[in-house]
Amino acid sequence: MAKVIGLTGDEAVAYAVKQCDVDVIAAYPITPQTVMVERLSDYVADGEIDAEFVPVESEHSALSVCVGASLTGARVFTATCSQGLALMHEILYIASALRCPIVMAIANRALSAPINIHCDHSDTLGSRDSGWIQIYTENVQEVYDSIIEAFRISEDKRVLLPTMVCLDGFILSHCMERVETLEDAEVKGFLLPKPEYPYPIDPERPMTYGPVALPDFYFEFKRQQEEAMKNARSVIREVNDAFAKLSGRKYDVIRADFIEDSDVVIMCMGSAVGTMRHAVRELRKEGLKVGLIKVRVYRPFPEEELRKALEDKKVVIAMDRACSPGAMGGPLYEDVCSLLYDAEPKPKVANVVYGLGGRDLTPSDAKGICKYALEILKTGIVKERIKFVGVRE
Amino acid sequence: MSKKPGWREIPIGTVLTEAGSSVKLKTGSWRAYRPIIDHTKCVRCLMCWLFCPDFSVKISEKEGKVERVDIDYDYCKGCGICAEVCPTKAIRMEPEVSG
Numbered sequence A: 001m002a003k004v005i006g007l008t009g010d011e012a013v014a015y016a017v018k019q020c021d022v023d024v025i026a027a028y029p030i031t032p033q034t035v036m037v038e039r040l041s042d043y044v045a046d047g048e049i050d051a052e053f054v055p056v057e058s059e060h061s062a063l064s065v066c067v068g069a070s071l072t073g074a075r076v077f078t079a080t081c082s083q084g085l086a087l088m089h090e091i092l093y094i095a096s097a098l099r100c101p102i103v104m105a106i107a108n109r110a111l112s113a114p115i116n117i118h119c120d121h122s123d124t125l126g127s128r129d130s131g132w133i134q135i136y137t138e139n140v141q142e143v144y145d146s147i148i149e150a151f152r153i154s155e156d157k158r159v160l161l162p163t164m165v166c167l168d169g170f171i172l173s174h175c176m177e178r179v180e181t182l183e184d185a186e187v188k189g190f191l192l193p194k195p196e197y198p199y200p201i202d203p204e205r206p207m208t209y210g211p212v213a214l215p216d217f218y219f220e221f222k223r224q225q226e227e228a229m230k231n232a233r234s235v236i237r238e239v240n241d242a243f244a245k246l247s248g249r250k251y252d253v254i255r256a257d258f259i260e261d262s263d264v265v266i267m268c269m270g271s272a273v274g275t276m277r278h279a280v281r282e283l284r285k286e287g288l289k290v291g292l293i294k295v296r297v298y299r300p301f302p303e304e305e306l307r308k309a310l311e312d313k314k315v316v317i318a319m320d321r322a323c324s325p326g327a328m329g330g331p332l333y334e335d336v337c338s339l340l341y342d343a344e345p346k347p348k349v350a351n352v353v354y355g356l357g358g359r360d361l362t363p364s365d366a367k368g369i370c371k372y373a374l375e376i377l378k379t380g381i382v383k384e385r386i387k388f389v390g391v392r393e
Numbered sequence B: 001m002s003k004k005p006g007w008r009e010i011p012i013g014t015v016l017t018e019a020g021s022s023v024k025l026k027t028g029s030w031r032a033y034r035p036i037i038d039h040t041k042c043v044r045c046l047m048c049w050l051f052c053p054d055f056s057v058k059i060s061e062k063e064g065k066v067e068r069v070d071i072d073y074d075y076c077k078g079c080g081i082c083a084e085v086c087p088t089k090a091i092r093m094e095p096e097v098s099g
Helices: A009-019 A034-046 A059-071 A082-087 A090-095 A140-154 A184-190 A220-247 A272-285 A302-311 A331-340 A364-380 B047-051 B081-085
Strands: A003-007 A024-026 A053-054 A076-080 A103-110 A133-136 A163-168 A178-183 A254-257 A262-268 A291-295 A298-299 A315-320 A348-354 A386-389 B033-037 B057-062 B065-071 B091-095
Touching: A009 A034, A009 A082, A009 A103, A009 A163, A009 A178, A009 A184, A024 A034, A024 A059, A024 B033, A034 A053, A034 A076, A034 A254, A034 B057, A059 A082, A059 A090, A076 A082, A076 A386, A090 A220, A103 A140, A133 A140, A133 A220, A140 A163, A140 A178, A140 A184, A140 A220, A184 A220, A220 A302, A254 A302, A262 A272, A262 A331, A262 A364, A272 A291, A272 A364, A272 B081, A302 A331, A315 A331, A315 A364, A331 A348, A348 A364, A364 A386, B047 B057, B047 B081, B065 B081, B081 B091
Parallel strands: A024 A053, A024 A076, A076 A103, A103 A163, A133 A163, A262 A291, A262 A315, A315 A348, A348 A386
Antiparallel strands: A003 A178, A133 A298, A254 A291, B033 B091, B057 B065
16 A cells, blocks of 8 residues: 655655665765755665765765665665766766666756755756756646656666656645655566666676776767667656556646647746646636646657647647756757747747746736747747846846 | 777777787887997996886896896887986987888
């Protein structure tokens, strides 16, 4: 029987990781991820999991330890955010190219300067090209479920790529919600016996890991990573189905609400999805039809599913909780524009940048964004490509 | 040279599944200057062997004593450190000439 527990996002991560029976944890505490590390070190110290906990001196070392541990064939976990993720940056690419199925939780936090501990997605969106699978969660239940799914996805021999499970800093990391948990045995049965990494370090069979590969070989390894991401698309679908059978909770790479009868669709990621869904429901009572798409898996980008969901739509608003100064718009906006370039008929696409540094997205902001989309539908004109919602003029 | 393998044929994750394969990479072709030992001046002090960054100084021994010192031209990249450290100036660097 499923046990229902009150857990914050950070606690849900730690609880799920414990049930996933990891072998090695190497992490450096950083607000608002700290509670994950505290709980996990408690679990190890209290003998609740048989894992090696490596208290490293930096995030760069944390991920480096994880890479080494992962190459032995161990199940490995780490967590960070913001400046910590920035410090890991070079090792992110090494972890994915060495095909280490590491799972990392990120309590999304704005990047300095100015220094700020609150939520935006500039940390993980800045790492979108590092070859990691990225899952953005909406509530604490999804955080718990996604950690378990992430190990199953990453460790599949068709994938063998690391996964980031992203939860909005403070909004989810420190918010206590009702979480339906699985039994330890159920989680064990759901996961693979161990990662399907084909070349675990073995002193009896010495091999070379991460050697130099010059212009005559480097390109082939990158091509392999592309293929792994392609495979991840179908493996994620399989894992979502299997998880639904086990838990009764069905996830997909995207979630679409109210899109069938809407000409206008709002797209966003993370906890803002809940706020937007509330606004969309409220506006429906007034007879205003707006659809909502949550992008849950951002890498690999859910191209096929989104193409289908956005077919025949007239206006699409992509919401980014990150800015990319000097770019055409935020990362999600640019991906959506690329996706829709071939669409016939082509919808109007606009970008909303919101919530930087933890600025709240209020229900009235959310309704305002929906009305902005309806205005574009009416006029057929996108006056400003990037609309900043919530900033003081 | 045989055709290089495509991306499907290479082990994933940049792993070289065979140990010690760097022996196959003959770095001698990188050399622009070739060290040449004048054996009449060489006192077999092994300074060159000690300083060579590529283990490219070969020693021939006889009855526990160094009989002769040679350069392994398969791997020597021609950096010239041996010539620089040689106390008797027994090593000279000569330009490689192709063709």
